Amino acid sequence: MTESAPPRDEQERPAPAGRRCFGEGDPVFERYHDEEWGFPVLDERGLFERLTLEAFQSGLSWRTILARRDAFRVAFADFDPDAVARFGDRELRRLLTDATIIRNRAKIEATLANARATLALRSAGEPLDTLVRACAPATRQRAPASWASVPASTPESVALARELKRRGFRFVGPTTLYALMQACGLVDDHLADCPARPAVERARRAAGLP
Numbered sequence: 001m002t003e004s005a006p007p008r009d010e011q012e013r014p015a016p017a018g019r020r021c022f023g024e025g026d027p028v029f030e031r032y033h034d035e036e037w038g039f040p041v042l043d044e045r046g047l048f049e050r051l052t053l054e055a056f057q058s059g060l061s062w063r064t065i066l067a068r069r070d071a072f073r074v075a076f077a078d079f080d081p082d083a084v085a086r087f088g089d090r091e092l093r094r095l096l097t098d099a100t101i102i103r104n105r106a107k108i109e110a111t112l113a114n115a116r117a118t119l120a121l122r123s124a125g126e127p128l129d130t131l132v133r134a135c136a137p138a139t140r141q142r143a144p145a146s147w148a149s150v151p152a153s154t155p156e157s158v159a160l161a162r163e164l165k166r167r168g169f170r171f172v173g174p175t176t177l178y179a180l181m182q183a184c185g186l187v188d189d190h191l192a193d194c195p196a197r198p199a200v201e202r203a204r205r206a207a208g209l210p
């Protein structure tokens with residue numbers, strides 16, 4: 001089963017009031033929590049990167065992916081979908097032998113397919129960022145008091161998964177896509193008393209999100 005971010009082990013460990021809602025004590029997680037998770041990422045390239053990382057995280061810990069993120073960027077041409085879409089057999093062989101990333105053939109092949117699907121969306125006049133944003137919740141959500149009230153998927157992520165699969169994307173189940181929505185600020189699931197939540201909410205309002 002795909003974990004949403006923050007990872008389930010973090011969600012099951014209650015944070016003291018006034019502390020980060022996840023990641024406390026781990027510098028990698030703290031930086032991700034404070035500077036990225038929930039802040040809007042609404043451009044095509046940024047969404048392609050997060051979609052790729054969420055797909056590779058399936059069945060693994062999010063900590064594992066964050067630790068290898070720079071290596072993923074090198075391996076996948078800084079997540080430029082135009083460049084990745086041109087990858088052929090030689091690049092596939094290179095990726096399958098690259099010990100700095102996750103050498104999972106299905107996930108690597110899915111990334112190449114998703115890059116091509118991203119270009120196809122753009123060519124059709126329906127870029128990935130437009131499609132993802134169209135499936136985001138249209139109304140403001142109540143701030144969750146605990147992780148118990150944070151869903152693993154929603155009707156919006158189910159709808160987005162269905163549409164992306166129809167367009168040729170792979171590794172895009174509803175749970176993976178809800179994790180994408182959380183990570184990219186399409187929803188704000190920082191807990192109500194998390195000190196990062198006000199900054200995330202300001203950034204979301206500036207981006208025109210509810």
